[in-house]
Amino acid sequence: MDNTTSNNLHYYSDEKKFLVATDCVIFGFEVDKLKVLFQRRAIEPNIGCPTPLGGFVKEDESVDEAAYRILNERTGIKDIYLSQVETFGAINRDPGARVISVVYCALIDKLKHSVSMMNKFQCQWYDINQLPELYFDHSDMVEKALDYLRDAISHSPIALNLLPKYFTLTKLQKLYESIQGRELDKRNFRKRINEMPYFIKTDLVDKSSSKRGACLYTFDKKMYRSLGNFHI
Amino acid sequence: MDNTTSNNLHYYSDEKKFLVATDCVIFGFEVDKLKVLFQRRAIEPNIGCPTPLGGFVKEDESVDEAAYRILNERTGIKDIYLSQVETFGAINRDPGARVISVVYCALIDKLKHSVSMMNKFQCQWYDINQLPELYFDHSDMVEKALDYLRDAISHSPIALNLLPKYFTLTKLQKLYESIQGRELDKRNFRKRINEMPYFIKTDLVDKSSSKRGACLYTFDKKMYRSLGNFHI
DNA sequence: TCAAAAGTGTTAATAGTACACCCATGA
DNA sequence: TCATGGGTGTACTATTAACACTTTTGA
Numbered sequence: 001m002d003n004t005t006s007n008n009l010h011y012y013s014d015e016k017k018f019l020v021a022t023d024c025v026i027f028g029f030e031v032d033k034l035k036v037l038f039q040r041r042a043i044e045p046n047i048g049c050p051t052p053l054g055g056f057v058k059e060d061e062s063v064d065e066a067a068y069r070i071l072n073e074r075t076g077i078k079d080i081y082l083s084q085v086e087t088f089g090a091i092n093r094d095p096g097a098r099v100i101s102v103v104y105c106a107l108i109d110k111l112k113h114s115v116s117m118m119n120k121f122q123c124q125w126y127d128i129n130q131l132p133e134l135y136f137d138h139s140d141m142v143e144k145a146l147d148y149l150r151d152a153i154s155h156s157p158i159a160l161n162l163l164p165k166y167f168t169l170t171k172l173q174k175l176y177e178s179i180q181g182r183e184l185d186k187r188n189f190r191k192r193i194n195e196m197p198y199f200i201k202t203d204l205v206d207k208s209s210s211k212r213g214a215c216l217y218t219f220d221k222k223m224y225r226s227l228g229n230f231h232i
Numbered sequence: 233m234d235n236t237t238s239n240n241l242h243y244y245s246d247e248k249k250f251l252v253a254t255d256c257v258i259f260g261f262e263v264d265k266l267k268v269l270f271q272r273r274a275i276e277p278n279i280g281c282p283t284p285l286g287g288f289v290k291e292d293e294s295v296d297e298a299a300y301r302i303l304n305e306r307t308g309i310k311d312i313y314l315s316q317v318e319t320f321g322a323i324n325r326d327p328g329a330r331v332i333s334v335v336y337c338a339l340i341d342k343l344k345h346s347v348s349m350m351n352k353f354q355c356q357w358y359d360i361n362q363l364p365e366l367y368f369d370h371s372d373m374v375e376k377a378l379d380y381l382r383d384a385i386s387h388s389p390i391a392l393n394l395l396p397k398y399f400t401l402t403k404l405q406k407l408y409e410s411i412q413g414r415e416l417d418k419r420n421f422r423k424r425i426n427e428m429p430y431f432i433k434t435d436l437v438d439k440s441s442s443k444r445g446a447c448l449y450t451f452d453k454k455m456y457r458s459l460g461n462f463h464i
Numbered sequence: 465t466c467a468a469a470a471g472t473g474t475t476a477a478t479a480g481t482a483c484a485c486c487c488a489t490g491a
Numbered sequence: 492t493c494a495t496g497g498g499t500g501t502a503c504t505a506t507t508a509a510c511a512c513t514t515t516t517g518a
Contacts, residue, residue, distance in 0.1 A: 012329045015288040017249035020332055056247040063321025063332060087319045087334050089295025097244045100252055100295060102319050188508065210469040212515040420481065442496040443489040
C-alpha cells in the first residue's frame with residue numbers, strides 16, 4: 001500500500017488504527033449431518049449467546065496465525081484446515097467497538113474435539129440446518145463460510161479434513177450430501193471416487209453401521225500432491 | 233467476535249490496534265490486452281516504484297468504502313466494480329510499519345480513466361504479461377487478484393465492467409482470451425453468447441476495426457438479474 | 465428368513481470441442 | 492479486385508445424470 005498525501009518517513013503516524021479480530025466458522029461432521037461450532041459469548045451485549053470462535057490479532061503474529069492460535073487454544077486441536085473467507089469491515093458491525101474481523105472457514109475432525117475442551121470454553125455443535133439465533137453479522141459469516149466450503153469441495157478434496165483417517169464411501173457420500181444440501185446418486189458417486197487413484201481402499205472393514213460391513217478407505221495426500229494438485 | 237479472557241464492558245481496551253489499508257489491483261482492457269494499473273510509490277523505500285493503488289482505512293468508513301474512496305479519488309471514476317480478494321496480514325509485509333491490507337480486485341472501463349487523473353497521481357497501465365518489478369507482497373496481490381478474476385468470469389459476466397456499454401463480439405472474445413490467457417474458438421464463443429438472452433444485438437455497427445463493420449452488442453443487466461442471477 | 469446397508473454397469477442426455485468457408489466493404 | 496476482419500453450422504467427444512438389482516450378515 002502507498003499513501004500519496006505525504007512524503008516523509010513518518011507517513012503512517014497520523015493514521016487511525018483499528019482492532020483486528022479473526023472469527024472462525026468451524027465445521028464438523030457427525031453421522032450424516034454437517035455441524036457448526038459456536039461458543040457462548042462471554043460479554044454484554046448478548047452475553048451467553050452463541051457466537052463463532054473469535055479473538056483479537058496480537059502484535060507478534062500474522063492474521064492467519066491469530067486464527068490458528070485461537071482455534072488451537074479453544075479446541076485443543078492442532079491439525080486444523082483453515083482458509084480465509086472474507087474480511088468484515090463495516091463501521092458498526094460490533095456494538096462494543098470498531099472491530100475489523102477476518103473470517104475463516106475451519107474444518108476439523110469432530111472426534112478430535114475433546115469434551116473437556118468443549119466444556120471449558122462452553123462450545124457447542126449445532127446442525128447446519130438448525131442454527132441458533134446469531135447476532136451482529138455472525139449469520140453472514142456462517143453463510144459466507146458455507147458458500148466458501150461448497151465452492152471449494154467442487155475443486156478439491158478439502159472435505160476430507162472433516163473425516164477421520166479411515167472412512168467408508170457411504171460416510172464420504174453423506175458428507176458431500178450434507179455440504180451440498182442435496183442427495184447424490186450412489187453409483188455415480190462411487191464411480192467418481194474410484195477414478196481417483198489417491199482414494200485408497202484398505203483391507204479394513206467398518207461393521208458399525210451395517211451387518212455386512214463396509215470397506216474403509218483412506219486418502220493418500222502424497223499421491224494427490226504428486227499428481228499436480230495443491231491445497232490439501 | 234468474542235473474547236473469553238475478560239468479562240467486563242471494557243474488554244477491548246487492552247488489545248493492540250493496527251493500521252489497516254486497502255490495496256486495489258485495477259484491471260483494464262485495451263485493444264486485445266489485459267492491463268493492470270499501478271501508481272508510483274511516493275515514499276521510501278522503493279520510492280518511485282510501481283505499486284497497486286492503496287491507502288489507509290479511515291475512522292468514518294467501512295473497509296469497502298475505503299477501497300472505493302481511494303479508487304475514486306485517484307482515477308476520478310465512480311462506476312467501479314470492486315470485490316474483495318484476500319487480506320494480507322503477515323507481520324513484516326510492509327517495511328514501514330505493521331499494516332494489515334485488504335486487497336481488492338477492481339474492474340474499470342479504461343476509456344473512463346482520464347489522462348489528467350492518470351498524470352496527477354502518476355498512474356500507469358501495464359500489460360498483464362509485461363508487469364514491472366513489484367515490491368513487498370505486491371506481486372502476490374496481483375496474482376491473487378488475477379486468480380479471482382479468472383475464476384469469477386467462469387460464473388458471471390463481470391468482465392463486462394472492463395468494456396464500454398457497446399462492444400463487438402470480437403472485442404468480447406479478445407477480452408476473455410486475455411483474461412484466460414488462451415485462445416478461444418470463434419464459433420463456439422459466439423454460439424454461447426447468443427444462447428444468453430441478456431446479450432442484446434443492437435443496430436449499431438462499429439467500423440473502426442474492419443471495412444465490413446461489426447455489430448455492436450450490449451448487456452442487459454436487468455434481464456440478467458431477472459433471470460435469477462446476481463453479482464453484477 | 466429377513467431387514468438393512470453394501471456394492472455394482474449400462475444407457476441416455478448434455479455440454480464441450482474441433483473444424484472451414486462465404487460475406488461485406490474500403491482501399 | 493483483393494485484403495481484412497465479420498459471420499455462420501455440423502459432427503465428434505467427453506462428461507454428467509438416470510436408473511435397479513444382488514450380496515452379505517447379524518438379529
